[in-house]
Amino acid sequence: MQFPEYRGRRLRKNEKFRTLVRETRLSVDDLVYPLFAVPGKGVKKPIGSMPGQFQMSVDHIAKEAREAHRLGIPAILLFGIPSKKDEQGTGAFAKDGIVQQAVRRVKNEVPDILVITDVCLCEYTSHGHCGIIDHGQVQNDTTLEVLAETAVSQAKAGADMVAPSAMMDGQILAIREALDENSLEDIPIMAYSAKYASSFYGPFREAAESTPQFGDRRSYQMDPANADEAIREISLDVNEGADIIMVKPALPYLDIIYRARQEFDLPLAAYNVSGEYAMIKAARQLGWLDEEKAMMESLIAIKRAGADILITYWAKDLAKALGR
Numbered sequence: 001m002q003f004p005e006y007r008g009r010r011l012r013k014n015e016k017f018r019t020l021v022r023e024t025r026l027s028v029d030d031l032v033y034p035l036f037a038v039p040g041k042g043v044k045k046p047i048g049s050m051p052g053q054f055q056m057s058v059d060h061i062a063k064e065a066r067e068a069h070r071l072g073i074p075a076i077l078l079f080g081i082p083s084k085k086d087e088q089g090t091g092a093f094a095k096d097g098i099v100q101q102a103v104r105r106v107k108n109e110v111p112d113i114l115v116i117t118d119v120c121l122c123e124y125t126s127h128g129h130c131g132i133i134d135h136g137q138v139q140n141d142t143t144l145e146v147l148a149e150t151a152v153s154q155a156k157a158g159a160d161m162v163a164p165s166a167m168m169d170g171q172i173l174a175i176r177e178a179l180d181e182n183s184l185e186d187i188p189i190m191a192y193s194a195k196y197a198s199s200f201y202g203p204f205r206e207a208a209e210s211t212p213q214f215g216d217r218r219s220y221q222m223d224p225a226n227a228d229e230a231i232r233e234i235s236l237d238v239n240e241g242a243d244i245i246m247v248k249p250a251l252p253y254l255d256i257i258y259r260a261r262q263e264f265d266l267p268l269a270a271y272n273v274s275g276e277y278a279m280i281k282a283a284r285q286l287g288w289l290d291e292e293k294a295m296m297e298s299l300i301a302i303k304r305a306g307a308d309i310l311i312t313y314w315a316k317d318l319a320k321a322l323g324r
């Protein structure tokens with residue numbers, strides 16, 4: 001086909017034609033909405049670098065979950081900021097830990113929304129690393145036990161799915177085995193399989209108060225320069241028992257999402273992270289672009305690349321934009 005027989009503009013003429021031939025559609029059904037739980041009551045504290053997002057006590061978390069459910073959003077992803085952090089990150093698996101409390105409250109008040117919990121230690125450790133430190137290094141195998149215990153305690157509190165994000169080798173297997181041993185074989189794992197050491201997590205670290213106190217996360221999170229390695233990381237997680245695989249961040253890694261879609265047949269999630277959200281919010285505050293259009297374009301790009309599930313701070317805004 002070529003010009004003048006082919007004229008691409010014929011089918012771009014008006015919105016009806018554009019709708020008719022559109023290849024990718026956004027749906028509220030694909031969304032996961034991340035929330036940050038903090039101790040206390042009646043707390044709803046704005047996160048400076050993430051306009052529109054808040055640290056919330058569990059009463060507000062439940063309210064927010066109800067609102068998300070009303071908008072048709074199928075799932076929330078919970079992060080917790082404990083009242084006290086320690087070397088071992090014990091708040092992560094405490095029976096009355098902040099995430100455990102939030103899960104119970106949400107499942108009690110809004111039973112129909114899926115509650116996914118982040119399984120990691122960085123929000124709970126005084127040093128801000130995702131694992132246990134010994135001799136100045138993040139220890140892989142000792143961390144696995146703590147991650148497994150955390151996942152079990154979250155699932156026992158009522159979490160519908162656990163999402164390990166610590167990037168320790170063998171974490172999916174360790175968690176799968178621990179869940180199974182505790183008769184939680186029906187709880188799926190959404191694995192942060194290809195998680196890069198990214199500067200785009202900056203605003204999240206303000207939100208979760210989880211900036212590493214020394215060094216950085218490059219000894220466990222992936223080098224942004226690597227793509228083949230992402231495929232290897234994902235296959236390992238698939239073999240260890242992941243039910244859903246994830247690429248994170250999303251926009252700077254669309255090639256990885258695309259390749260993951262080609263090579264694996266499991267449901268694929270993409271995390272549109274805090275920095276991707278913050279950049280557009282900041283540009284909008286400066287009057288430099290239209291936030292809603294930039295949001296739509298970003299999210300559709302992630303879906304077009306191959307993601308099935310979109311984890312995004314814009315979940316409510318998108319649901320509203322889609323007419324909910």
Ligand code: PBG
Nearest residue numbers: 120122165200201204273274275
């Ligand atoms: C680790 C975790 C992080 C994010 C999700 N889980 C931060 C990190 O690895 O430093 C980042 C999410 C975002 O930036 O929106 N528990």
